[in-house]
Amino acid sequence: MSRRTILVTGASAGIGAALARVYASEGWNVVLTARREPPLRALADQIEAAHGVTAAVVTEDLADPAAPERLVATLASRGLTIDGLVNNAGFSRVTGFLQTSLADHRAMLQVMLIAPAELSRLLLPGMVERGFGRVLNVASVAGHLPATGGDTLYGPIKSFLIKASQGLHLETQGTGVHVTVINPGYTLTEFHDVNGSRAEVSKAYPAWMWMTADRVARIGFAACEANRPQVTPGPMNTVLVALARHLPEGLALKMAAGHARRLARI
Template sequence: MGTRKTIAITGASAGIGAEIARVCAARGYDLILIARREAPLLALSAELEAGHNIRAHVVTADLGAPDAARILANAVAARGLQVDGLVNNAGFSKTTGFTTTDPAAQQEMIRVMLSVPVELARLWLPAMKQRGWGRIVNVASMAGFLQATGGDTLYGPIKSFMIKFSQGLWVESQGSGVHVSVVCPGYTYTEFHDVNGSREAVSAAYPKWMWLQADRVARDAWDAVEADKPRCIPGKRYQFLSVVSKLLPDSVGLKTAASHARKLKRV
C-alpha cells in the first residue's frame, strides 16, 4: 500500500463505527476516530495502537452542531492529518413521532445523518481524487429501501438519500482511484436501540435470526469499498428482502410499514 493511509470514521465510539475501525486497523490503516464521547475513543485508540502498530488519532466533535463539518475539518487539518478515506457512520434516531419530537432534535438528526456526511465528502473528496486514492463508506440502512415508517418519520428518507447520494459519488469517482460504497444493514446489535429507548420493543418484535453482528457488517462494508462495489447489503436474508421490497405495491408496503410501527409502539 506504500505510505500508510489514514481513514476518518465518524461515530467511532461504539457499534458499527468501532468495528470498522478494528477492521481498518487490522488491515494496516491509520485512523482518525471521531465522536462526541472522548473516553470510549481513547480506549479504542489504545486498543488498536497496541494491537496493530498503527496510529489512531482521537478527535471529539459534536456533529449535530451548526457548521460541524467545517469545524471538524479544521480540527483535523490543525493536527497535520491527511484524510485518505472517510466513513460516515454517525447517527441516531428519534422515535416519538413527527409532531411530538422537538424540532431542534429533528434538525440535529438531519445535520448528523445527512448534511454532515455530504459536507465532509465535499471537503475531503477533491484531495483524494487529486492524489489518486480514496475510500468513502456511507452507512445507510435497509430502511432506505422500504416504505416510510410512521413514528420514525425522518430515518428512512434520510437513509434513502444516503443510498442515492453514494451511488452518485460512485459514478462520479470512476477512474479516479477513489472507491465509494454504501452499506445497508438490517437490524444490528449495537448501542443504537439502547440510546433511542427502543431496545425492549425491537427485541420483542423481531426474532434473533433477523439480527446481524456489528463486526460482520463492518467486514462486509470494508470488503465492498476495497472492491469498489457501490452497494453492500450484509446477510442473504436482507439481500432477499431488498429485492422483494422493489416488487411490493405501495399499498402492501405501507400496510407492512404501519404494522412495523405498531409493533414498536411508534404510532
C-alpha cells in the same frame, strides 16, 4: 510507503467502532470522531495495542453546522492527510414526528444528511487529486423501505444517503476513489438502547435476524475495496430490499404500519 489514514465518524460504539477496528486490522491509521471522548480514547488505545497503527481522537458534535469544516481544519492543523472517510454517525427518534422537538429533528438532519455530504465534499477533492481514496457511507435497509410512522425521518434520510452515494460512485469512476454505501439491517449495537426501542425490537424480531457489528463492518470494508456501489449484509436483508422494489405501494405501506405496531410506537 506510509500508512493510509481513514476518518470514522460516530466511532465511539457500534458499527463505527467495528469499522475502525477492521480498517486498523488492514493496516490503516484511523482518526476517530464522536461526541464522547472517553470511549474514543479507550478504542484508540485498544486499536493501537492490537494492530500497531496510529489511532487519533478528535471530539466533535456533528449536530453543530460548523462541525464538518472545523473537523477538517483540525485534521489539517495536525498534518493528517485523510485517504478514507466512513460516514457512520447517526441516531433515530422513535417518539413520533409531532412528539419530537424541532431541535431534535434539526440535529438528526444535520448529523445524518448534511454532515456526510459536507465531509465528502471537503475531503474528496484531495483524494481525487492524489489518485486514491475510500468513502464508505453507512445507510440502512430502511432507506429502501417505506418510511415507518413514529420514526418518520430516519428512512428518508438513509434513502438520500444511498442515492447520493450512488451518484458519487459514478462521479469518481476512474479516479482511484471508491465510494460504497452499506445498508445494514438489525445489528447488535447500542443504537436501540439510545433511542429507547431495545425491548420492543428484541421482542418483535428473532435472534436470527440480527447481525454483529463486526460482521457488518467486514462486509462493508470488502465491498468498498471492491468498489461496489452498495452492499446489503445478510440474506434476509437482501430479500427485504428486493421485495421493496417490487411490492405494490399499498402493500408496502401496510407492512411498514405493521412494523410500527410491533414496536408499539403508533
